[in-house]
Amino acid sequence: MAPAGDRRTGFSRRRQYGIFIGYVLAVAGAVVGAVLLVVSSFNPPLFAGIRMGVASVTAPISGGLATVTEAAASVPEAINGWLFAHAENAAMRRELAAARPLLQRARVIAYDNRRLRALLAVRDRTPDPVVTARLVSSSASSGRRFALLDAGRFSGVLPGMPVRGPEGLVGRVLETGPAAARVLLLSDPESIVPVRRSRDGLPAIAIGRGDGAVDIRSVNATDVRFAAGDVFVTSGIGGLYAPGIPVARVAAAGTDSVLGRTFAQPDTFDFALVERVFMPLPAAPTPAAAAPTDPAP
Structure with missing residues (x-):
């Protein structure tokens, strides 16, 4: 093949x-x-x-x-x-x-x-501030409401001094140490602040409820109507707090006693301003009445 x-x-x-x-x-x-x-x-x-x-x-x-x-x-x-x-x-x-x-x-x-x-x-x-300090902690789970300030006597902080934040009043100094201070918050049941309504000057008091809010109660009047959104500021009555500091806003309309929400919430900011105790000026003395003269005989 x-x-x-x-x-x-x-x-x-x-x-x-x-x-x-x-x-x-x-x-x-x-x-x-x-x-x-x-x-x-x-x-x-x-x-x-x-x-x-x-x-x-x-x-x-x-x-x-x-x-x-x-x-x-x-x-x-x-x-x-x-x-x-x-x-x-x-x-x-x-x-x-x-x-x-x-x-x-x-x-x-x-x-x-x-x-x-x-x-x-x-x-x-503020005419004469004491110190700007940090709020390092605040109580939010108990009936008492306190905050801790990282400034004390060495910084000039003394008991009774008001503490305020950018939005409004926080509370007042309750106890002081060398480098720390304990602040009584507005929402504490022992806190009582004289206030007035910003639109007409109606006097009232703000009392802490222990739950982060305050009660706004009328003073020396009955059947007082509160409207939702009414703003209350410190009145300066009795000293301690200077007048005009924002305190709370009415949450719901009511009569005589209503729920208010504080402007300053300590758990939402870090820094606060310590002020000196407000001392209202004494009332000016009234001029003495002219002594009566004997009529001429």
Whole structure:
């Protein structure tokens, strides 16, 4: 048997038919090309019609092949984009996790700065402030309401001195140590503050309830109507608290005794201002009445 490399072309009929068909297609293509060349030279309109007819048949096929090619080419790009987006999202999550503590710290600093600016404005209006100190803690789970101030006798803090925040009155100093002081809050049941209504000067007293709020009670009058939103400030009666310090706002309308919400919430700010005890000026003496003179005889 002869080796495969020595076989002739005509050994296989299939190969013979293939070669023959190839020759036929080549001759047919040459003839068609020659005919189209002659037609395009002698009858251009006819050639244009034939060209557009062939284009109409081949255009959908070409469009479909182009769509398939573009879809196949976009697969690697989509995979690459997904991998890049996944890696970018992971990097952004890491950056966010690293920046979150810094953001929280910046918010705390901004909050403290706003409070300190407000307290500084109050201090500028106070004629003789004692010290600005930090409220390091306050009781909120018991019936008694106290706060601890990180300033004491060394800073000039003495029992009875009023303590106020940016929004209003906090309470008064109850006990002092060398570097700390205990503050009796407005909401403590032992706290009683003379107040007046800001819109008409109606006298009242604010008494602590032990639950973070105060009772506003009328003084020397009955059937007194309180409207929701009425603002009460210190009256200055009896000394201790200077007049005009915001104390509480009425929560709901009522008669004679209503619930009030204090403006200053010790658990929402850090710094407070200690003021000197208010000493009202004594009333000016009235001029003595002229002594009666004896009538002339």
